[in-house]
Amino acid sequence: MRPPAEAIGTLSLIVGVIALLIFIGVEGALVYAVWRYRASRHVAGEAATFEQNRRLEIAWTAAPALILAVVFVLTLGAMAEINGAGVAPAMRITATGHQWWWEFSYSGVKTANELHIPIDTPVELEVTSVDVIHSFWVPELGPKMDLLPGKTNRLRLFVHRAGSYDGQCAEFCGVEHAWMRIRVVAETQTEFDHWLSGQGLPTPAQGNAGERVFLSNICVSCHTIRGTAAVGTAGPDLTHVGARAMIGAGALANDTARMRAWLADPQRYKPGSLMPRVPLSDADLDALAAYLVSLK
Amino acid sequence: MTAVPLWVRRPAGERVGWLRTVDHKAIGVLYIGMGVAFFAIGGLEALLLRAQLATPEASLVDPEVFNQAFTVHGVTMILLAVVPLLVGFANYLVPLMIGAPDVAFPRLNALSFWLSLVGGIVLYFSFLAGGAPNTGWFSYAPLSERAFAPGTGVDYYILGLAVNGAGTIIGAINLAVTILLMRCPGMAISRVPLFVWMTLVTSVLILGAYPALTAALVMLFVDRQLGGHFFDPAGGGQAILWQHLFWFFGHPEVYIMVLPAMGMISEVIPVFSRKPIFGYAFVAGSSVAIAFLSFGVWAHHMFAVGLGETENAIFSATSMLIAIPTGVKIFNWIATMIGGRLRMTTAMLFAVGFIAMFVIGGLSGVSLAVVPIDLAVTDSYYVVAHLHYVLFGGTMFGIFAGAYYWFPKMTGRLLSETLGRWHFWATFAGFNLTFLPQHWLGAVGMPRRVFTYAASTGWGPLNLISTIGAAILLVAMFIFFVNLVRSLRSGAIAGDDPWDAFTLEWSTTSPPPPENFASIPAVKSRRPLWDRKHPEARDTG
Numbered sequence: 001m002r003p004p005a006e007a008i009g010t011l012s013l014i015v016g017v018i019a020l021l022i023f024i025g026v027e028g029a030l031v032y033a034v035w036r037y038r039a040s041r042h043v044a045g046e047a048a049t050f051e052q053n054r055r056l057e058i059a060w061t062a063a064p065a066l067i068l069a070v071v072f073v074l075t076l077g078a079m080a081e082i083n084g085a086g087v088a089p090a091m092r093i094t095a096t097g098h099q100w101w102w103e104f105s106y107s108g109v110k111t112a113n114e115l116h117i118p119i120d121t122p123v124e125l126e127v128t129s130v131d132v133i134h135s136f137w138v139p140e141l142g143p144k145m146d147l148l149p150g151k152t153n154r155l156r157l158f159v160h161r162a163g164s165y166d167g168q169c170a171e172f173c174g175v176e177h178a179w180m181r182i183r184v185v186a187e188t189q190t191e192f193d194h195w196l197s198g199q200g201l202p203t204p205a206q207g208n209a210g211e212r213v214f215l216s217n218i219c220v221s222c223h224t225i226r227g228t229a230a231v232g233t234a235g236p237d238l239t240h241v242g243a244r245a246m247i248g249a250g251a252l253a254n255d256t257a258r259m260r261a262w263l264a265d266p267q268r269y270k271p272g273s274l275m276p277r278v279p280l281s282d283a284d285l286d287a288l289a290a291y292l293v294s295l296k
Numbered sequence: 297m298t299a300v301p302l303w304v305r306r307p308a309g310e311r312v313g314w315l316r317t318v319d320h321k322a323i324g325v326l327y328i329g330m331g332v333a334f335f336a337i338g339g340l341e342a343l344l345l346r347a348q349l350a351t352p353e354a355s356l357v358d359p360e361v362f363n364q365a366f367t368v369h370g371v372t373m374i375l376l377a378v379v380p381l382l383v384g385f386a387n388y389l390v391p392l393m394i395g396a397p398d399v400a401f402p403r404l405n406a407l408s409f410w411l412s413l414v415g416g417i418v419l420y421f422s423f424l425a426g427g428a429p430n431t432g433w434f435s436y437a438p439l440s441e442r443a444f445a446p447g448t449g450v451d452y453y454i455l456g457l458a459v460n461g462a463g464t465i466i467g468a469i470n471l472a473v474t475i476l477l478m479r480c481p482g483m484a485i486s487r488v489p490l491f492v493w494m495t496l497v498t499s500v501l502i503l504g505a506y507p508a509l510t511a512a513l514v515m516l517f518v519d520r521q522l523g524g525h526f527f528d529p530a531g532g533g534q535a536i537l538w539q540h541l542f543w544f545f546g547h548p549e550v551y552i553m554v555l556p557a558m559g560m561i562s563e564v565i566p567v568f569s570r571k572p573i574f575g576y577a578f579v580a581g582s583s584v585a586i587a588f589l590s591f592g593v594w595a596h597h598m599f600a601v602g603l604g605e606t607e608n609a610i611f612s613a614t615s616m617l618i619a620i621p622t623g624v625k626i627f628n629w630i631a632t633m634i635g636g637r638l639r640m641t642t643a644m645l646f647a648v649g650f651i652a653m654f655v656i657g658g659l660s661g662v663s664l665a666v667v668p669i670d671l672a673v674t675d676s677y678y679v680v681a682h683l684h685y686v687l688f689g690g691t692m693f694g695i696f697a698g699a700y701y702w703f704p705k706m707t708g709r710l711l712s713e714t715l716g717r718w719h720f721w722a723t724f725a726g727f728n729l730t731f732l733p734q735h736w737l738g739a740v741g742m743p744r745r746v747f748t749y750a751a752s753t754g755w756g757p758l759n760l761i762s763t764i765g766a767a768i769l770l771v772a773m774f775i776f777f778v779n780l781v782r783s784l785r786s787g788a789i790a791g792d793d794p795w796d797a798f799t800l801e802w803s804t805t806s807p808p809p810p811e812n813f814a815s816i817p818a819v820k821s822r823r824p825l826w827d828r829k830h831p832e833a834r835d836t837g
Contacts, residue, residue: 008668015666020661026626026655035632037569038640047570048635049833057578060627068616073667075612078668079605085572099444132439133535134611135600135675139741143671146600150440150529150538153602166753170600170675170743172432172437175359178746250750271358 003083004142089124093283097134097147100176117190138167175272181250202227210291232247318402329382336370350763352751362747363659370433380554392801395480395496408467422452429453436777437527437538453813482819494559505548513540557694561647568644569636582621592795615665653689678738704790715779722772788816798823
């Protein structure tokens with residue numbers, strides 16, 4: 001089985017070469033006609049008067065039709081291939097689009113904006129949306145798929161090479177469409193299993209200042225931290241937020257300083273984001289940022 | 297067939313102002329004026345977008361302003377600039393080309409123009425009423441529903457487009473009836489100039505496509521203002537329904553914008569090649585084929601929606617098919633030039649430029665019909681590049697060719713060829729610099745409609761090149777504007793027939809008198825003026 005991106009790459013190469021040959025032929029003929037028949041060359045005699053050649057015209061109607069027939073057959077093959085080519089997926093992950101972040105659910109274990117998948121494993125991403133239409137697109141992984149409210153679509157993911165792949169929402173979805181980024185982390189099965197079992201664990205109560213700030217403010221009405229009293233679902237699950245590379249679906253890199261800046265004024269980094277600015281004291285911000293980044 | 301004046305315009309000698317005129321030529325000029333004004337506005341909006349995108353993570357404009365700007369840029373260029381420009385040329389030229397004194401319904405003609413203009417004004421009034429629409433020119437539901445677009449922008453979009461569309465529909469009926477019933481004696485439908493053919497096909501396309509948009513707009517209005525649920529999944533509606541209706545309009549709309557421009561260069565190329573068009577029947581017939589097919593390709597805008605493999609395969613096939621009649625035209629234009637004596641005027645330069653650029657847009661279009669490739673690059677800058685190669689490299693180059701060609705007929709004065717050459721080469725360079733790099737940007741992952749992008753993506757340099765190209769385009773358009781203004785005041789006097797042309801509009805004065813022709817002409821071939829000038833080598837068609 002080939003990764004969908006490779007199937008698309010091969011097809012693009014074939015179509016690209018055909019297009020390039022046609023481009024050279026047609027543009028060449030055009031340039032030749034302009035150069036050869038320009039009046040300023042002072043060629044003797046009048047312009048020719050022919051105005052049709054049925055046989056030629058039928059030929060240049062039929063030739064593209066034949067080329068396109070070949071392209072169409074290749075298209076059908078590649079379509080079947082990127083849809084899984086009859087190979088059943090080894091695992092299913094649900095992706096849910098929200099204005100302007102991604103929720104990924106592994107049989108109920110939820111995380112956000114960072115999708116972990118095992119390499120060399122056919123994964124089926126079941127995608128849907130809770131609000132407007134979004135589109136899941138990680139260019140290096142190949143095709144995109146729209147996330148529609150009220151409908152579930154399926155996208156086949158299959159990656160050979162471990163590493164992280166960046167992508168983002170490809171369907172205009174409102175004011176912060178540009179900062180609805182995705183990071184896919186492809187890792188070995190062992191690493192993936194380790195990661196997933198870690199994600200499944202709740203966060204033990206810490207009793208520290210940051211936790212108190214979190215639980216005593218409106219944070220809890222939108223966010224969940226499993227193991228605490230925070231069970232909001234409007235925003236991303238933060239149980240292991242410290243382990244994610246980015247904050248705000250790609251708006252900022254994730255470290256304590258930037259987390260503090262983000263918490264102090266999300267609208268500065270992601271204007272229009274649904275996360276409000278919560279008035280907190282400097283000490284509370286320090287504690288809250290340290291607490292969240294510690295949630296690995 | 298005899299031409300019957302169905303409407304007596306006014307008592308002889310009375311001057312009528314621009315507001316009250318029902319003369320097809322004056323209305324044509326009004327349409328063109330509207331198109332030029334909105335083209336300038338839409339162009340400035342595009343420059344704002346390019347300025348913001350020139351560098352990564354820029355904050356020249358905030359996202360809300362950016363989203364309004366790209367929405368209004370799309371609507372403006374398509375519905376308020378390109379369509380009025382093309383309808384304006386058709387209004388001016390069709391009666392002259394078929395030897396008629398006016399269009400079939402002159403008062404209706406005035407109504408179409410004023411509705412089109414008022415639609416545009418309603419759309420722009422949204423800026424004063426609390427914010428322009430910000431959901432893209434395609435205004436996908438449910439983003440355009442009240443829950444996600446609570447402002448009045450989308451309501452102005454609905455009203456503006458509905459009113460503008462009513463004008464366009466009425467105008468299409470008028471032009472179709474004119475072409476079918478008001479041709480002068482001898483002007484068989486197989487002899488009308490190809491621009492007239494394209495206008496006829498376009499009018500039929502408008503009659504099929506625009507009502508779907510109007511219906512969708514009414515449904516969206518019901519959803520937003522009357523609590524309906526047509527496109528609201530939470531209320532049992534279907535978000536995809538909007539897309540089907542919109543693209544059932546939207547794809548024929550592409551041909552509505554391309555075919556008349558193809559008609560323009562089908563007039564320009566033969567005249568400046570000193571030859572009749574090669575394969576008249578194939579050029580006309582392929583347009584009819586395009587018209588039929590264009591109603592069966594809409595879902596290629598929706599391959600990533602998840603319609604299913606069978607549906608995608610069918611729409612992939614129809615979308616590939618439409619490339620065939622399109623390719624035929626390109627071969628015919630080149631064959632027209634072969635063996636000719638090419639006068640490379642500015643009009644001819646733009647016509648050749650049309651072919652050169654449209655080939656690129658056509659090839660990238662075929663690649664988008666290949667479903668797996670489309671799934672990789674749809675909604676990316678690859679599509680932005682593709683559509684601008686079709687609509688700017690194609691249609692706008694055609695309109696510029698037409699402008700240089702027919703300006704003398706409309707005004708009695710020639711446009712400056714020196715400035716014209718500067719205009720052409722600056723446009724050619726600026727256009728390619730702007731849009732060629734966008735193919736690559738899309739292929740490596742830059743989505744459309746983003747107000748900025750992360751510096752880590754590495755998309756900065758190509759975006760900067762693209763923005764520099766846009767600045768060159770601004771200079772090019774300024775040159776054109778100077779040329780228009782200067783030539784209007786002091787351009788060389790054109791005379792009736794400055795290009796030694798073939799068709800009837802050049803047999804009358806420049807500009808033509810109110811009644812167009814001193815007496816209704818009679819024709820015996822496709823090139824009546826050629827026959828008159830070369831009685832020894834008359835056309836036989």
